[in-house]
Amino acid sequence: MIGIAVLGAGRIGKIHAANVAANPKAKLVAIADPFADAVNPLAERLGTEAMSDCMAAIERPDVDAVVIGTPTDTHVSLLLHAVKLGKAVLCEKPIDLDMAKSEEAAAEVERQNGRVMLAFNRRFDSTFAEMRKAIDAGRIGDVRQVIISSRDPGMPPESYVKTSGGIFRDMTIHDLDIARWLLGEEPVTVTAVGSRLIDPSLRQYDDYDTAMVILQTASGRQAHINNCREAVYGYDQRIEVFGATGMLVQDNLRPTTMRVWTAEATDAREPLLNFFLERYTQAYRAELDAFVDALSDDTEMPTTVRDGVKALRLAECAVESVRTGRAVTV
Template structure:
């Protein structure tokens, strides 16, 4: 199975197109509401631009489906993709709202939801994956504290903010998923703080650009997540897992192994990476390879729509905590806020 239909022809679709080619698969069809964009990506990849999503998915040359359109269109396309019975990988988020995520899982059923691969790409970063594997293998004994730091080099365009769903649903959702995958336990409470100090205009649009969330897991592990829409020194992505017998750290890769040793710069290392594709580019190829392997073998996807729902649940709880100014105690993904 190698023929992929890509829904979308924007930035993320182009990222996935390169990963598909890097994984020795091929792109069969491409759909985008802007036909010219679909035709341009099709011309560069040897694919066929389809006039509709349904036609692109149904093409006999298509064995699997990739959804990489804007977030607000994901769930609509997912319903169509599930109908085909073909394996599907969808970029995060599962849907543009917590309610829509719950409705999708309830409608298609848990078995079908586990066949939908959710694109939480950071799970496949080598450093992050090594922390998760080390924790699960007991290398640091009982996990006691987990700290996840995610800071972007600069804020998104202001026109993006109102349709992003907010920092917790758009940016921190990666970290909620990462926390769940490392801790391996349900969270029982969420406490969020946030402010708009990077750009007051973001606050005027109803969002925050600087945030922290503390979560308590059912086994007592404390999870701290730090997010910022601005980082003066690059793309800051770190994880620290502290346990009874030691600590595991996934640190920021640097642009090179070059280090300066002078009187004014004693042991100054090269800067960290500046862009998400520099950091996570190889992870996208690892992700698509795993997706294709699971699809060929008929296995449940290791990160799936259920994980997407649970990350959306934690993002919704964090949003409620910030708005209500209190800790939210969690009862399950059917909880109303």
């Protein structure tokens, strides 16, 4: 059994803690969070120990690995402390909002041969994973274009926006990682535009609510990402991969596949799943299972700190492109 401590008892911490508790190869040793109102009921529900000190949780001798779901500005210190003690880490993205700090952390992890996995959960979504397998199997020939639509159902609260790092580092970064993964080549140029069509007050945070990004690789492969913080019809998550001999499409998920025809509506369906917690439930579970499997089987981590650095670099390029109005070389 791999002893795991989950750091953070917020909405992401709750997901990870439940998934650790459900994994037969892992033991949820503790959940740590300085806010007792969050950590105590979660630990009690999952039958584990509640702690207020994340560093102390890392240092426990019965902890072999940690899952970091704390605020972004704590990631580097917790991650490096765990690596220094020889503990494996599953860390939520991004490593940090600062590019230089992220680069330094990744270099230190690599210098110490740390076992660190970056939590890009969408790679573990069953349909996305099947897309990657189909590409590898040559079912659509050489990839030419990847089109990603990713829209939230509503604006996050201002308290979240202030510390999020902006739409490109917070929201688009998931799509940038998926674009890299599906293209099969690293982008070399980034072109982006950003607008404030929902909340003009985002100007005070130099942020946007609506964005589009174009990526291009050295061979000419392209990816188009479109994001919006508000889609009135629900959590919009679609992907199209166009190749030389075919196309792969991933559509939105709904609670059921039932469709209704009546005098009032034709081909009516249930609304889309509400948000990422519902849409990516399976992906979060598969991500945690992949982390545990890599530890128990002593295999490579399926994602690394370097993946986190590369996705953040693309986000930084998108920010610069919006600022300058020009394509940016990665």
